[in-house]
Amino acid sequence: MTLIGKKYKYINEGNAHIVLHITDTDYVIRIIKENGRTTDINTVSNCVNFVNIIMVPLIFGYNKYNHEIVKLSSQEIANLTLNLKEIRPKHRQIKSVFSKFAIKAPNLAMITPNSINYCLELKPKEGFLSHSFKNISKCYYCLKQFLKVKEKQIEHRSSYCPLDLFSGDKQRMKRGLLNLLRNPQNNLKLFINENVVYNESSNIKKFEDFIKSNFFNSVNIFLDFIINILLGKGNSNLILEESPELTSETPVNCTESKELDTESFLYKLLLMQKIAEIFKIETANVATDKNDHLEYVPVLLNLVKEQNLDLTNENDRIKFLDTVEEKHLALISAVAKDCSIMIAYSLTPKDNSPSIKFGDMNIFYTVSVTDLEPKGAKTLAKRKKTEKMLLEINENILKS
Ligand SMILES: [Zn+2]
Structure with missing residues (x-):
């Protein structure tokens, strides 16, 4: 399974996002689930800036990490939908339409890649x-x-x-x-x-x-x-x-x-x-x-x-x-x-x-x-x- 040209692994998901770890890197991709309406680049960009510029500095007092936007091709989204079908919990599959914009974020579950974390x-x-x-x-x-x-x-x-x-x-x-x-x-x-x-x-x-x-x-x-x-x-x-x-x-x-x-x-x-x-x-x-x-x-x-x-x-x-x-x-x-x-x-x-x-x-x-x-x-x-x-x-x- 590849995404943005790299292998990935399904980690977790909540109501709004699916988190995929990009193998051999220190970041994850947060796939956005579309809730009945298409997300545009401005909305995603505002969400990313809300995290980076407002929430993280308000909690930590400094810029701890940055989120970025990545764009997925329609082929990648189609592959993703198919590949994740077997892995995702059934009760989460009610939301299975993914945005073409995803968020690249640091992998907070790891300290050093390629070691035991x-x-x-x-x-x-x-x-x-x-x-x-x-x-x-x-x-x-x-x-x-x-x-x-x-x-x-x-x-x-x-x-x-x-x-x-x-x-x-x-x-x-x-x-x-x-x-x-x-x-x-x-x-x-x-x-x-x-x-x-x-x-x-x-x-x-x-x-x-x-x-x-x-x-x-x-x-x-x-x-x-x-x-x-x-x-x-x-x-x-x-x-x-x-x-x-x-x-x-x-x-x-x-x-x-x-x-x-x-x-x-x-x-x-x-x-x-x-x-x-x-x-x-x-x-x-x-x-x-x-x-x-x-x-x-x-x-x-x-x-x-x-x-x-x-x-x-x-x-x-x-x-x-x-x-x-x-x-x-x-x-x-x-x-x-x-x-x-x-x-x-x-x-x-x-x-x-x-x-x-x-x-x-x-x-x-x-x-x-x-x-x-x-x-x-x-x-x-x-x-x-x-x-x-x-x-x-x-x-x-x-x-x-
Ligand atoms: Zn209580």
Whole structure:
């Protein structure tokens, strides 16, 4: 199977994209699924610029990586459709029309090509109590689990609470990660050289065996490794030490904590998730748009251009967030709430990659974020509707 003249391998797909690894390179091609309408070059270009110029600098404070547009021939698209038919999950094949424009992006699941690369993908979801749920001390994710069971999207509710992961308290973070491992749904995956080793259809014993046979002595120390990275500031000089195994059970309520270091990666991500609420915007006030269009994306890009802003600069970021319309801030937050964190690690040294010392080994790692493409304006209306349903579900839980 070849694409743009190179061999490729299917890795993964979500609602909007299919991710293909281009063999022997350090990049992937994100194939865009067309949702009933043809994507034009301007839309794709705006989406790419939204990631490069707005989302990545807002989360990391610097230009971490760049996405580019590549054009596929109609023959390539026809071959792709045919070849992927056997590989793609059946429930995803409802969307099988691909755009002739695709996105070339760095392969975030790998550090060095042609060596052994591991990658933990986390979709942490909303890490704080949003305005509508403050009074009931239940977070959006935890309540949504009841809805998902009711709608038969999942069989069992997960005990994972995003507020545990974003708490900054190592024991609570460990509890969050363990609960994700016990019931990953689409929020946790582990890869080795892009092959899924663990996901929602795997047995947790398989995960334990894998971790123990790949230089970590226990799942407990592996979780300490991940927590150190999430709380880190991208620096080296870290020495991995095992912390006690988890003893506390999952509490009934979702509790916010303010222990995150303001320099840590998790804090920066949480800040973007909360940015709409920090500016006191209630989703209810802005959730009027029912269309799925992305007209706001060029508006934001023009704002950056006209005011000559560089969002890798802190003062420019503050100015940008101060100037952006309320509804658009809420859409930036919506993207940050639904992104995935990719923690890639390897024993093969890589220039400029930070490392953690574990015994006599150095484990090199990178932390990246994916799924930062803009969301349609109707996301906010949908959210408002779901919040209403979740509050009703909560009433019913209290009554029963
Ligand atoms: Zn929760």
